[in-house]
Amino acid sequence: MLGSVIPSSRFLVRRTLAPIDWSRARVIVEYGPGLGTCTAQILQKMRSDARLVVFETHPDFVSHLRETYSDSRLEVIHDSAEEVEAVLTDRGFDGADYVLSGIPFSLMPGEVRDRILERTRSVLNTDGAMLVYQFSPRIGSHLKRVFDEVDWSFEPLNVLPATVFHCQVTP
Numbered sequence: 548m549l550g551s552v553i554p555s556s557r558f559l560v561r562r563t564l565a566p567i568d569w570s571r572a573r574v575i576v577e578y579g580p581g582l583g584t585c586t587a588q589i590l591q592k593m594r595s596d597a598r599l600v601v602f603e604t605h606p607d608f609v610s611h612l613r614e615t616y617s618d619s620r621l622e623v624i625h626d627s628a629e630e631v632e633a634v635l636t637d638r639g640f641d642g643a644d645y646v647l648s649g650i651p652f653s654l655m656p657g658e659v660r661d662r663i664l665e666r667t668r669s670v671l672n673t674d675g676a677m678l679v680y681q682f683s684p685r686i687g688s689h690l691k692r693v694f695d696e697v698d699w700s701f702e703p704l705n706v707l708p709a710t711v712f713h714c715q716v717t718p
């Protein structure tokens with residue numbers, strides 16, 4: 548369920564985060580931060596009053612994230628992205644402005660993938676977006692089924708080259 552053992556390149560991180568309007572992002576969610584390559588960039592760019600909630604299933608990465616990033620705006624959840632609705636509700640958040648995902652959708656059972664996509668759609672605020680980077684472009688058809696608008700681009704400067712999807716819900 549790792550997808551890749553090599554952290555994302557700065558080119559892929561930059562491309563994935565490019566659509567984010569940092570001035571209005573109050574609640575940001577990340578799925579599968581791994582060692583925290585994207586997490587570190589998000590923490591650098593996000594507002595001082597914004598919150599970042601990350602979901603990671605691998606216990607070693609969870610420990611690493613908790614030890615490395617001591618930032619009161621960050622909460623590391625040791626659980627699957629499937630729990631996004633329950634966790635945001637439990638924390639009193641109305642929804643998320645952006646959900647960033649690096650989890651390997653092509654390696655998980657279809658019902659888990661669909662549950663994560665549908666629950667992500669349900670937590671996204673109006674004008675919010677799900678930003679997905681994947682080494683296989685196959686997730687595209689599933690994203691189009693769940694979201695109203697899906698754009699994508701390709702980042703060759705990464706091991707492995709990746710497709711980045713920008714998924715939106717229209718009001």
Ligand SMILES: C[S@@+](CC[C@H](N)C(=O)[O-])C[C@H]1O[C@@H](n2cnc3c(N)ncnc32)[C@H](O)[C@@H]1O
Nearest residue numbers: 550551554555579580581602604605627628649
């Ligand atoms: C390809 S790595 C991404 C690493 C990192 N985001 C980066 O940019 O280098 C995928 C990560 O997703 C995590 N993961 C897999 N399934 C998950 C799930 N259902 N919920 C949360 N994290 C998951 C894995 O443990 C792994 O850390």
